[in-house]
Amino acid sequence: MSEETRGETAPTAEGVRDLLLSRSYQKLLLLSVLLGVPIAVACFFFVGLQHTLQHAVWESLPRALGLDRAPWWWPMPALLLAGLILAPIVTRMRGHGGHVPVNGLGGPPVGPAELPGAVLAALATLPLGVVLGPEAPLMAVGSGLALLAVRAARTAVDPRSSLVIGTAGSTAAIATILGGPLVAAVLVVEAAGLAGGQLVLLLLPCLVASGVGALVFTGFGAWTGLSIGGLALPSLPPDVNPDAGDFLWGLPLAVLVAVIVGAGHRLGRSTARWTARNTATRTVACAFAAGLCLTAYAVLTGRSPEEAALSGQATLGELAAHPHSWSVAALVALVACKGLAWGISLGSLRGGPIFPALLIGAAAAMACSALPGFGVTPALALGTAAAATTVSGLPLTSAILAVLLLGDDAYNQMPLIVLATVIAHLTTQFLQRRTHDQPAAD
CATH class of the missing domain: 1.10.3080.10 (Clc chloride channel)
Structure with a gap:
């Protein structure tokens, strides 16, 4: 210019x-x-x-x-x-x-x-x-x-x-x-x-x-004294300084979170195009399809469907407070079922896109916390930061949001949060460019 x-x-x-x-x-x-x-x-x-x-x-x-x-x-x-x-x-x-x-x-x-x-x-x-x-x-x-x-x-x-x-x-x-x-x-x-x-x-x-x-x-x-459900985590796992293992596992996982959340977002765009015609009928169909995804989560895990429904604020707090009460299979089911329901809802229903993405990203990263040398708190930090960056396209806002979520425990996790937002943002831009270039190549 x-x-x-x-x-x-x-x-x-x-x-x-x-x-x-x-x-x-x-x-x-x-x-x-x-x-x-x-x-x-x-x-x-x-x-x-x-x-x-x-x-x-x-x-x-x-x-x-x-x-x-x-x-x-x-x-x-x-x-x-x-x-x-x-x-x-x-x-x-x-x-x-x-x-x-x-x-x-x-x-x-x-x-x-x-x-x-x-x-x-x-x-x-x-x-x-x-x-x-x-x-x-x-x-x-x-x-x-x-x-x-x-x-x-x-x-x-x-x-x-x-x-x-x-x-x-x-x-x-x-x-x-x-x-x-x-x-x-x-x-x-x-x-x-x-x-x-x-x-x-x-x-x-x-x-x-x-x-x-x-x-x-x-x-x-x-x-x-009314419940207002602000975006805050009332309890977190014991804070541990990230070490080399957390970074070695965490940075590739930031790419994985970006891919998962980005896939849900692309599903939302497809759903939006589909509901542009026969909007009333297809809106009802999409809402019921989202309900089927939530039902699938309850059937597969034997847990309450409420964990996968709604915005995910309450479930994110429970996941942070009691990370070991979810098995790896339950976390994978949560990511898959809630991710599908979220993608369908993005293009057909009404609400905000960010809160469910935070839970999906956190669950995806915490499912990998069983890896040797990878901690639960670093997984929670990078999962929320990478997911917020992917869905919003705003890396600075996402980093600040992840820091506020972690509260007093955020200080030690800041380097991982910053790197996760950068990697997730670059991954999202790369995937979007490939998506845009694909029709011309075809």
């Missing part, structure tokens, strides 16, 4: 300084702070209601029927119901219930008109066992409420400011479950691909909105 072209597309340092100190930008920062509070409150009750419904479907209802836990066949009617609910939302409501999750977390902010469909799709289907996370619906809630507030204030806002406000609302929303404002802000910046002054102009409103939002969200959790 020439200097002349760069000057036309990016503001100068002096221009950025003038914008930062301008009255209109100061108002934008203040508005971002004010929006963080109601968005966090709305997200708190959104996530709390989702977890309440999830508990009712997978725990309370089976007990009411005299069952100790959800039986092996439970996912089939549950996912069929999810498909039947989602089909009219996708085909008839504005916004189609939110964006297709295989396309990632990007795209323009969801406006107020599309918000009801996205909220209804998430609350009515995710608790039934859809193998997707809550991050994309939360971002829709954040951006929709932010833009609705601006519209309600009847304030004239130019399109660029509306984009910043919507993005700040999305960041405030997703910060509530990603461990705080830092990883959410980095995600937005890395996904936007900005640099220099443009980065600062977008970053500051996102930081203040997500910081205030995360604070309010945490306070509400402590005050109400």
